[in-house]
Amino acid sequence: MITIEKSGAKVEELIAEFRKEYGLKDWEFKYEIIKNPSSGLFGLLPRKNAMVRFYLPDIEERVASFLKELLIKMDISYKEIKIHKEGKSIYLEIISEEESGRLIGKNGKMLDAMQYLLNKVFEENSAIDHIYLDVDGYRQRQQAQFLRPFLSIFQKVRSEGKPYTLEPLNASERRIIHKYIEKQKDLSTLTIGEGTKKRMVIFPAHQSASEALIHSRQQRQQGQHNPKKSNLR
Incomplete structure (x- = not known):
């Protein structure tokens, strides 16, 4: 303050x-x-x-205040709003339980709409890159489901000691994988390509990025299998 x-x-x-x-x-x-x-x-x-x-x-308090006012206008009760900041990203979670169905909506559409509104309101604030909104751990469960098919690939990189290049992913999907790999001390990630959908290279942390790139080119020339992704909202 x-x-x-x-x-x-x-x-x-x-x-x-x-x-x-x-x-x-x-x-x-x-x-x-x-x-x-x-x-x-x-x-x-x-x-x-x-x-x-x-x-x-602080900017976190201002974002939380706006969300609280929004919930009041929507006539939605809640128990708590958790908030924390990582770099220029702000993460909010509404603890609701009884109202979680209304807040999430069908296939997460209401939650997505509220998150979009938060980002629109604060889009001109240079202290924020993006605001992420969750309700009762919904997005965490969705992310865990999304990651499940990739876990065998991560283990393969560990056991064989060779990089693995994933099929093109959108920014949200890449962020989920990147945040997961950040917690794995023996693995690293590298993003390659252009446009909205880019590839990620998963490689052993002891290797250099240049080594991973060379191996990635060889893999793409030979062709490789990628897991079928779960739908992520």
Whole structure:
């Protein structure tokens, strides 16, 4: 939470200037009027400016506040909102239990729509690259299901000590695999290709990226089997 004090002729002008200076909406900050403006006694004393203390929450708090307001407008109750930040990515999880079906929607469409809205609202904020929203561990279960067919490939890379090139994946799918491999100290990943769908090379951590690239080219020339992916939302 950042605290900023400003003084000026009118309280309304100070609030408007603060909002414009930081590119904020009304619900993103709070303020306290420390002093109201005064014209001075009978015009004999100097005029006194107004003073306002502004409270600017961290970006995580502002994202969570917007989500809470959204849930209130949707008339959806919840127990807790968990939030954490990794780099420029913000992860939110709504703990609801009773309302999880409404929040997730058919095939996750409601959850996707809410996540899209969050990213749209904060898209001009340079402190954020992406906001990820989950409800009662739904996305975690989907991701675990998506990863299952790839686990045998990861084990094959370990046992044979050779890189393996996956078929083209979209950004969300690559992110899931990359985050999983990050936790495996003996494996590394490399992304190759252009466009929205790129390939990932899984290779032993002791090998260099250049070695993995050479082996990847050889594999693609020879052809290789890739697992059938589960649908991921």
